[in-house]
Amino acid sequence: MTLLVVAEHDHQTFKPSLLQVLTAAQAIGGDIHVLVAGNGVEAVARAVSALPGVAVVKLAQGSHLEEGNAENLAALVKMLAPGYTHVLAAASASGKNWMPRLAALLDVALIADIVRVESADTFTRPIYAGSVWATYRSTEAIKLITVRSTAFDALSAGEGQAPLEPVEAGKDENLSRRVSLALTASTRPELESARVVVSGGRGLGSAERFHALLEPLADKLNAALGASRAAVDLGYVSNDYQVGQTGKVVAPELYIAVGISGAIQHLAGMKSSRVIVAINKDPDAPIFAVADYGLVGDLNELVPALTAALPAA
Amino acid sequence: MKVLVPVKRVLDYNIKARPKADGSSVELSGLKMSMNPFDEIALEAAIRLKEAGQAAEVLAVSCGTQASQETLRTALALGADRALLVESTIDLQPLAVAKLLHAVALRESPGLVLCGKQAIDDDANQTGQMLAALLGWAQATFASRLELKDSGEAWVTREIDGGLETLAVRLPAVITADLRLNEPRFATLPNIMKAKKKPLETLTPEMLQVEVQPRLTLLRVSEPPERAGGIKVADVAELVDRLKHQSKVL
């Protein structure tokens, strides 16, 4: 068996989720090749080649690959895929965008968002907002998989020396072009890989209070900020903060839910966190059913009190 | 321009799904079913294009059992002009649905397909992208803003991991709707009555010559690992103490 893992990166370095996708790949077994596709991404490829357990790094470069365009990436991986038994990527916004396109180009099924590798052909994934887990067997010649990275440990440190092999970059499908990109600037840790996440919901009442109350708490804990859908819809924070079934899935060491009721769609994105704290004035809020520690009361008093009680970061 | 909107009948989002006792599938009998919420958003976007004079016809398509007629009637009541059911009792996986929609698109020649980004039952998030590939069209997934330009392009703002990306896609294209694209309207009683007279056609996978057997074998469904219940703490001091000494996370 030879597996192809497609690395996500920001042109400078690979995304931390690669280390978790590689763990999933190792659980499947076989030789692991990693594709780094982009433009001016030699440094990313070199960093990947130093990871343990990577046999070969394939490097595809071209200006049409610069923006991670789904049509072009799917067409590229389609050329490479026939040499592999499995193709894996993170179930990120990017992986969810191009991998199904690849699946249809290859006429094979895709198993999306796996949380467990049962064997080389059998995988488990959450369905119905994580209320149920489903285990599927695939008899496809090439098994396409996106990995829920938070369900796997990061590859433990070690050193590799995989050779770099340039591959054909394919052509520009010319179906779409990027007009603009507005990335949220933040000095905080990345939401999906942060050790601590502080999330706010509708209970915060306004964007001002969301930030005035939660930023100092997050500062003390060196935490990432997250939000419920209601908080995003109300404009307290931008879309990339949303945790849940249809937002990001996080599993930090500590998740603090403030003014969030705990709808199943929200729980779907955070209930695998190691320790969950909930602050809510409603003692019957469903969030308390998953919280290790529940604090009932007005968040306007409790959050500043908690912030003050924590040691300086 | 004709806009095709695939709509799926799913377990209502307010209901917590459970596995059947024998683990063969999810228990659905007797439970409330609704239109997939993302498809309501996609449909709303299509209806607004029609209201703005940018679309001539909105065609709603559903693949599934006869019960999906109900979902299509809802789509007609909301403002779709026509509906098409591809009837099948087989468990239709995303690739099969994409192939059915592909066959429908070849018959109907829409200028735009507006899907939901994901069905909240299988949470697959695949069908629109697969359909775009089969048609050889551009795709713009997770749309939170959509604008049709005179140049024959659609400008679509997408919700991505780090923020927002705006793409210009050549039409025809497949666009998948995210939560913030719009707020769907409700069907009014007169429109529900009128919908009963709107055309609803039924086809089968055989008529479309599409092979829909599942590619993946569902071995079992199960309850996810449950969290052990927690406790309520009396105050902030107890919380901090427990975080430090009991769970050792501080």
Ligand SMILES: Cc1cc2nc3c(=O)[nH]c(=O)nc-3n(C[C@H](O)[C@H](O)[C@H](O)COP(=O)(O)OP(=O)(O)OC[C@H]3O[C@@H](n4cnc5c(N)ncnc54)[C@H](O)[C@@H]3O)c2cc1C
């Ligand atoms: C298709 C679909 C997809 C969805 N996807 C997601 C998703 O990915 N993520 C997500 O989060 N949601 C998602 N939702 C929405 C979800 O169903 C809930 O509506 C949402 O999570 C509610 O957000 P909330 O908890 O902030 O608001 P609410 O449910 O309104 O809860 C607010 C809470 O704040 C508490 N509160 C108010 N004031 C105070 C105070 N002063 N002190 C303490 N507590 C206070 C209240 O007691 C209440 O429990 C989705 C819904 C649909 C239909």
Ligand SMILES: Nc1ncnc2c1ncn2[C@@H]1O[C@H](COP(=O)(O)O)[C@@H](O)[C@H]1O
């Ligand atoms: N059986 C179906 N009938 C009609 N449309 C569907 C069906 N399944 C999926 N879709 C469409 O594809 C989108 C994504 O579904 P999925 O890939 O299953 O998450 C949905 O929001 C619908 O727009």
